[in-house]
Amino acid sequence: MRIGELADRSGASIRSLRYYEEQGLLASERSASGQRHYAESAVERVLFLRRLYAAGLTSSTIAQLLPCAYAPSTTTSDHAFDVMVEERAKLDAHIAELLHTRDAIDGFIAANRAHRGELISAQQ
Structure with a gap:
């Protein structure tokens, strides 16, 4: 899906989505024309990111926690x-x-x- 659709479905602004990418919290693939395209799973990830931000976590803290959230292991x-x-x-x-x-x-x-x-x- 494109960035506008992700914004609509997640309630996040396009600016926030770009910020999440800059911080390494969200990934997209680029089309040949440079447009961002997101996987379906990006909606839930953005909703999760928004909850973490609303709880007061900073982007650097979230970046430290995300690997643990998506792949918990004994090697954390x-x-x-x-x-x-x-x-x-x-x-x-x-x-x-x-x-x-x-x-x-x-x-x-x-x-x-x-x-x-x-x-x-x-x-x-």
Whole structure:
């Protein structure tokens, strides 16, 4: 598929797809006229890359992790394994912060519902 179709199917911008290629995170083949062509599997890969970026990983960290994600083995370097464990710990901490924030918002919602209920009761 061409870059525009990959962008449409993955939700990534064409600029992002080009960036992923520059960073070595995504591969394409070039036609004789120089147009990029991607395999069907590129859609899932781009979706995965977008999730990793959304989780806060950098392109250099993603580049270290991708070989492990697509071909896990006992030969994975200690460094790559340590990076995976570290990034997971960071995600756990971020998730905990998000849950704390959600709980605070739930409290705001409950307080506002109660206040609204009191106002409606007072008006009746």
